[in-house]
Amino acid sequence: MTAGSSTSWPRSAASGTPFQLTADALVETSMGTSDAITNRIDRPAARGLATRETDPGSRRSAPITLTDEGLRLVDTAVSTHVANEERLLAPLSGRERDQLAGLPRKLLIGFGDTPST
Numbered sequence: 001m002t003a004g005s006s007t008s009w010p011r012s013a014a015s016g017t018p019f020q021l022t023a024d025a026l027v028e029t030s031m032g033t034s035d036a037i038t039n040r041i042d043r044p045a046a047r048g049l050a051t052r053e054t055d056p057g058s059r060r061s062a063p064i065t066l067t068d069e070g071l072r073l074v075d076t077a078v079s080t081h082v083a084n085e086e087r088l089l090a091p092l093s094g095r096e097r098d099q100l101a102g103l104p105r106k107l108l109i110g111f112g113d114t115p116s117t
Contacts, residue, residue: 020066021063023038048070051065052064052065
């Protein structure tokens with residue numbers, strides 16, 4: 001994957017063994033269209049980062065699995081991302097981090113997108 005490419009599907013697929021999801025599940029978790037998900041799957045699959053099992057009935061129900069190389073790439077990307085977040089948040093106290101973590105929810109509640117409970 002390159003900088004700026006969408007990696008929502010590998011993050012979703014990497015949620016646990018067997019590192020596999022269907023396209024339908026990816027559509028649900030990424031808020032993308034089925035066409036967008038197909039494109040997000042086809043590019044990494046062409047690079048050997050994922051495989052798609054064949055299902056003659058539907059491409060959407062065919063499981064997509066990260067390859068070992070794909071999983072290594074996701075692990076590296078997530079580790080880099082977490083380290084960067086820690087670097088960015090380092091100047092904040094624990095209390096300030098807690099406040100920051102709650103602000104997006106407060107905004108969503110203000111827009112009526114999240115229940116207040």
